[in-house]
Amino acid sequence: MLTRIDHVGIACRDLDAKIAFYESAFGLTVASIEVNEAQGVREAMMHVADGPAGSSYVQLLEPTGPDTPVGRFLERRGEGVHHVGYGVTNVTAALAAMGAAGIRLIDERPRHGSMGASIAFLHPADIGGVLTELVQAPVTPESR
Ligand code: CO
Numbered sequence: 191m192l193t194r195i196d197h198v199g200i201a202c203r204d205l206d207a208k209i210a211f212y213e214s215a216f217g218l219t220v221a222s223i224e225v226n227e228a229q230g231v232r233e234a235m236m237h238v239a240d241g242p243a244g245s246s247y248v249q250l251l252e253p254t255g256p257d258t259p260v261g262r263f264l265e266r267r268g269e270g271v272h273h274v275g276y277g278v279t280n281v282t283a284a285l286a287a288m289g290a291a292g293i294r295l296i297d298e299r300p301r302h303g304s305m306g307a308s309i310a311f312l313h314p315a316d317i318g319g320v321l322t323e324l325v326q327a328p329v330t331p332e333s334r
Contacts, residue, residue: 191284193277196307196325197235197247201260201272205232205252212236212248221247222305230258235304244277244327249304273311273321281308281326288312288324300326 202208205223212218218236225232236248251272253261263272278284281300289295294313303309306328314321 191278191287193243193279194241195246195274196244196277196323196327197249197275198271199249199251199273199275199321199323200270201251201253201263201267202269203252203264205234205250208250208252209234209236212250218248221245224304225254226304227254228301229260230254231260233304249275273323275309275323275325278324278326281310281324284324284326285310293317 200208209220209223213220213236218238221235221237223232223234230253232252232254234250236250238246238248240246251260253259253264255261256265260272285295285297285300293316295310296313297310300308300310303323303325308326308328310324312322312324
């Protein structure tokens, strides 16, 4: 059901500084920078590599304010890994299967994610404390 690791989401306080770090230290390139007002984040997808099931990224997340999910995460835990995003071919079907397996769903229905993807979050309490995201790429993996 899972096709790959699509991205690892990393919470940070200064997006531009973290972009510069990943560019210089790891040679990654910016695939997109977006502001998601609904989630209260400014984020960058840093391209890591392409594989047979699609591309993989580091997703850098800077909160737009302290009273946002990532803002509260930074306050509690500091900078670091925030969530893991897995690629799926059909996010609606994957949500149904995982819900049937007893995993609590943060999103009962898919919503809009980075770069046109359809995404949904699963509850970390049922996944060993790891906030987990399912990512369905738009149209083809190559188009992401
Ligand atoms: Co994500």
